[in-house]
Amino acid sequence: MDDPESRHLKEYNGYAPLTSDFDSFYTRRLKHRLDDCFNRPTTGVPGRYLTYLERYTPDFFYTYLPTGKQIQCLNLASYNYLGFAQSVGQCTDAAEEAINHYGVIAGGTRVAGGHSDAHVVSEKVVADFVGKEDAVIYSQGYSTNSVIFSSLVDKDCLVISDELNHASIRFGIRMSGASLKVFKHNNLKKLEQILRKEISGGKPRTHRPWKKILVVVEGLYSMEGTICDLPGLLELKKKYKFYLFVDEAHSIGAMGPKGRGVCDYFGINPNKVDILMGTLTKSFGATGGYIAAEKVxxxxxxxxxxxxxxxxxxxxxxxAQINSSLQTITGQVRPGEGEERLQRLAFNSRYLRLGLKRLGFSVSGLDDSPIVPMMLYNVPRLPAFSRWLLKRGIAVVVVGYPATPLASARVRFCVSASLTKEDLDRLLCDVDKIGSRIRVKMSTEKSPIDGKLRRMKIDDVLATLVDDVQEDLSKF
Structure with a gap:
C-alpha cells in the first residue's frame, strides 16, 4: 500500500527531505501505533478528577471519532501540584471579580496600552514571594524563556547549559546569538572543566575574554524528577564569577517548606541567584511565566x-488567580490552607514514590519531587500501560522519543495536593497488576540486610507505607 509519506517524496523528487530517515520511520512505524495515548481530549477542570471525552478510530489511528461518552478519570497527568486548578473557591472568586472590573483581556502590549495597575500589583506579589527585588510577568511560560535570553546575552557572551534543560531554554539561547556550551546533567565537575577552559581560552580565534558567562540550570527537571545542586553551583559561582540563571518552572510552589522553590528547599538566600525564572501555570493554576531579579x-x-x-x-x-494562589500559600488569605496544601503534596509525593519502589519498579528522581518518573524503557510498553490505566479510570502521561532517549521510555506521574491516600492506594494496586503483567518491575535495589531485591507484595506495602513516610517527613 502506498503510504502518504512515499507519495510526498515522489511529488517532490529532487528536493532534500524535510525530515530525517529515522524520524520518518519512527513516526510511521512506531509512534503512529500509540497515537491514541497522546492529545486525549478532556473537558472541565483538571482537578482531582478530569473528564475524558472518549473517542475511537475506524482506520487504525489515522482519524478519531467521538463516541459521545464522558469518562471520569483520576488525574495524575496535570501539573496541578497544589490543587489550585478549581472552579470554586477563593481563586475563582478573585478571577470573577477581576473580570467584572477589568474585563477579560489586557488589550495590548505592555508599552501600547496593555499595562494596568493589576500588573504592577501582581509583579510585586511574585517578587515578594520568591524573595527578589522586582519581577516581570509574561503571558506564556514557554515564550518567557524563548525571548528572555536576547535581553541578557549576545554574540560576545557565553551560555553554559545543563544537557537536560527544557526546549524553551535551548531555543531562547539560540535566538540570542550567544555561544553555547553544554555540560552533563548535574555534573559540576564537567561544568568546572568548561568554566576553566573558557575563562582561560576566551572567545574562539581572538581569545579575548567573554563579555559575560551565564550558567543556566533548572530547579526541578520534569523528565527526571531530579533537582539542581544549587549549593554546589553557588560555590562555583564564588570561584569563577559567572551569572546564574535558574528555571523554576516545576519547583516553584512545589518545593521547600514554604513552597518557594529550590532556594527555599536548600535554605539559601534567593539574592545569591542572579535570575529566577518560573511559570505560573503549574503550582498556581494560572498561566504565564515570570522573571525575578534586581530592579535594574x-x-x-x-x-x-x-x-x-x-x-x-x-x-x-x-x-487575579496568581495573586489569590500566592496569597493563600503565604497565609494572607485563608491562613493555614497554603501550609496544609504543601504538607499534603509532600506526603503524596513521598508516599507514591516509596510505594512504587517497594513494589519493585524503577523510579528516578528526588523523594520530594512531585514528578514521579517510572521507567518502562521499551516503547511498546507505553500504549499497554496507558490504555490499561485509562480503562480503569486513571489518567497518566507516558513519555517516549524524542522527549526522552529511545530506550528510556517512561510513565510520569504528576502528584497533586488534591489527591487523597485512597486515590494513591488505588493507583498503586492497578500499577502493581499491570507491572507484573507487562514485566516492568526492573528495580535492582537490594536490601542491606539479606541482599535480596526489595520487592514487597501490595498488601504489605499499603500496611507499612503511611508510618514510614511520616517518619521520613519528620526527619526532613
Missing part, C-alpha cells in the same frame, strides 16, 4: 525585551 535587570528587560514590547500582556483574571 528587570527594568532593562521591560524596556528592551521582545516579550514585553511585542507580546500581549497577561489577562486580568489570570493575574
Amino acid at each position: 535587570i528587570v527594568d532593562r528587560i521591560k524596556c528592551a525585551g521582545l516579550g514585553s514590547v511585542y507580546s500581549e500582556n497577561s489577562a486580568p483574571p489570570v493575574l
Whole structure:
C-alpha cells in the first residue's frame, strides 16, 4: 500500500527531505501505533478528577471519532501540584471579580496600552514571594524563556547549559546569538572543566575574554524528577564569577517548606541567584511565566525585551488567580490552607514514590519531587500501560522519543495536593497488576540486610507505607 509519506517524496523528487530517515520511520512505524495515548481530549477542570471525552478510530489511528461518552478519570497527568486548578473557591472568586472590573483581556502590549495597575500589583506579589527585588510577568511560560535570553546575552557572551534543560531554554539561547556550551546533567565537575577552559581560552580565534558567562540550570527537571545542586553551583559561582540563571518552572510552589522553590528547599538566600525564572501555570493554576531579579535587570528587560514590547500582556483574571494562589500559600488569605496544601503534596509525593519502589519498579528522581518518573524503557510498553490505566479510570502521561532517549521510555506521574491516600492506594494496586503483567518491575535495589531485591507484595506495602513516610517527613 502506498503510504502518504512515499507519495510526498515522489511529488517532490529532487528536493532534500524535510525530515530525517529515522524520524520518518519512527513516526510511521512506531509512534503512529500509540497515537491514541497522546492529545486525549478532556473537558472541565483538571482537578482531582478530569473528564475524558472518549473517542475511537475506524482506520487504525489515522482519524478519531467521538463516541459521545464522558469518562471520569483520576488525574495524575496535570501539573496541578497544589490543587489550585478549581472552579470554586477563593481563586475563582478573585478571577470573577477581576473580570467584572477589568474585563477579560489586557488589550495590548505592555508599552501600547496593555499595562494596568493589576500588573504592577501582581509583579510585586511574585517578587515578594520568591524573595527578589522586582519581577516581570509574561503571558506564556514557554515564550518567557524563548525571548528572555536576547535581553541578557549576545554574540560576545557565553551560555553554559545543563544537557537536560527544557526546549524553551535551548531555543531562547539560540535566538540570542550567544555561544553555547553544554555540560552533563548535574555534573559540576564537567561544568568546572568548561568554566576553566573558557575563562582561560576566551572567545574562539581572538581569545579575548567573554563579555559575560551565564550558567543556566533548572530547579526541578520534569523528565527526571531530579533537582539542581544549587549549593554546589553557588560555590562555583564564588570561584569563577559567572551569572546564574535558574528555571523554576516545576519547583516553584512545589518545593521547600514554604513552597518557594529550590532556594527555599536548600535554605539559601534567593539574592545569591542572579535570575529566577518560573511559570505560573503549574503550582498556581494560572498561566504565564515570570522573571525575578534586581530592579535594574528587570527594568532593562521591560524596556528592551521582545516579550514585553511585542507580546500581549497577561489577562486580568489570570493575574487575579496568581495573586489569590500566592496569597493563600503565604497565609494572607485563608491562613493555614497554603501550609496544609504543601504538607499534603509532600506526603503524596513521598508516599507514591516509596510505594512504587517497594513494589519493585524503577523510579528516578528526588523523594520530594512531585514528578514521579517510572521507567518502562521499551516503547511498546507505553500504549499497554496507558490504555490499561485509562480503562480503569486513571489518567497518566507516558513519555517516549524524542522527549526522552529511545530506550528510556517512561510513565510520569504528576502528584497533586488534591489527591487523597485512597486515590494513591488505588493507583498503586492497578500499577502493581499491570507491572507484573507487562514485566516492568526492573528495580535492582537490594536490601542491606539479606541482599535480596526489595520487592514487597501490595498488601504489605499499603500496611507499612503511611508510618514510614511520616517518619521520613519528620526527619526532613
